[in-house]
Every structure is written in C-alpha cells, then in structure tokens.
Amino acid sequence: MEKHPELPVPDAIDRELLRQLQRDARQTHKQLAAQLGLTVTPVYERVRRLERQGWIQRYTAICDRHKLNRGLMVFCFVSISPHKADLLRDFEAKVSAMPEVTGCYHLTGEFDYLLKVLVADVEAYRHFMVNRMATLGPLSRVQSSIVMAEIKDTASVPIP
Numbered sequence: 054m055e056k057h058p059e060l061p062v063p064d065a066i067d068r069e070l071l072r073q074l075q076r077d078a079r080q081t082h083k084q085l086a087a088q089l090g091l092t093v094t095p096v097y098e099r100v101r102r103l104e105r106q107g108w109i110q111r112y113t114a115i116c117d118r119h120k121l122n123r124g125l126m127v128f129c130f131v132s133i134s135p136h137k138a139d140l141l142r143d144f145e146a147k148v149s150a151m152p153e154v155t156g157c158y159h160l161t162g163e164f165d166y167l168l169k170v171l172v173a174d175v176e177a178y179r180h181f182m183v184n185r186m187a188t189l190g191p192l193s194r195v196q197s198s199i200v201m202a203e204i205k206d207t208a209s210v211p212i213p
Contacts, residue, residue, distance in 0.1 A: 123171040130164040134193035
C-alpha cells in the first residue's frame with residue numbers, strides 16, 4: 054500500500070482492530086467491540102473509515118490448496134533479456150493471466166522476477182514450464198525451487 058501522508062496514522066485501537074480483522078475477518082462488529090472494549094457503533098465507524106481510507110483493501114477467504122489439488126508449491130526465479138520496458142510489461146501481463154501463478158514479484162539482484170506457482174504435482178509443473186513459461190518470450194534464465202514444507206505462510210501484514 055502506498056503511503057498516504059494526508060491520512061492520519063491509525064491509533065492503537067485501529068491497529069488492534071486491523072490485527073483482529075487479519076486474524077479473522079468474519080468476526081461481527083459485536084465480537085470486535087467486545088474484544089476492543091467498545092460499543093458496536095464506534096467499531097462499525099472505524100471499520101468503514103479504515104476501508105474508505107484504504108487501510109483495508111479487501112476481504113478474502115484462504116482456501117486449502119491441497120483440497121483443490123494444488124499440493125505442489127514452486128518458487129520460480131526468472132531473468133529476462135534484453136531488459137526492455139515493453140518486454141517486461143508483456144511478461145507481467147502474461148504471467149498475471151496464468152491461474153497457476155499466485156504471486157509475481159519484480160526483484161532486484163540476480164533474477165528479475167520471482168513467481169509463486171501452485172500446481173498438482175511435478176508432472177503438472179513440467180507441463181506448466183514446457184507449455185506456458187516457454188511461450189513467454191525472451192527468458193534468459195529460469196530456476197525453480199520446490200517447496201518441501203510450509204513452515205509459515207500468512208497473508209497478514211505485521212502491524213506495529
């Protein structure tokens with residue numbers, strides 16, 4: 054999220070409210086109010102303000118990837134050559150449209166991009182590499198790392 058200097062930084066109550074919503078966004082305003090020692094109306098108003106100001110971007114459900122037959126997680130490091138703005142934009146647009154790619158990050162350092170890829174198994178990943186990635190244009194280097202175990206995986210942002 055971009056920094057908004059014109060917006061007041063959330064106070065201690067707002068920060069705790071954000072922590073609670075990141076932990077479980079399905080809590081009712083009544084439940085949140087009880088945890089925060091407030092009544093329902095101020096909690097409702099705070100949540101609406103945090104949404105309006107962009108502190109809360111969206112609400113989502115986190116699905117069990119194994120139950121959806123996406124048990125293999127692979128981090129794929131990609132370098133593109135030559136570095137031309139149109140080639141980078143084209144790459145970003147194409148990987149953004151791939152449902153297997155659940156994260157794409159433009160990096161500094163040895164590689165240009167890091168992709169988080171979820172597929173059923175190694176054979177599905179091979180198919181993804183051969184039939185999807187190989188069609189993306191001038192990839193000069195690709196390195197894959199298969200996740201053996203998830204130690205920590207969270208969508209929460211640390212709140213000071």
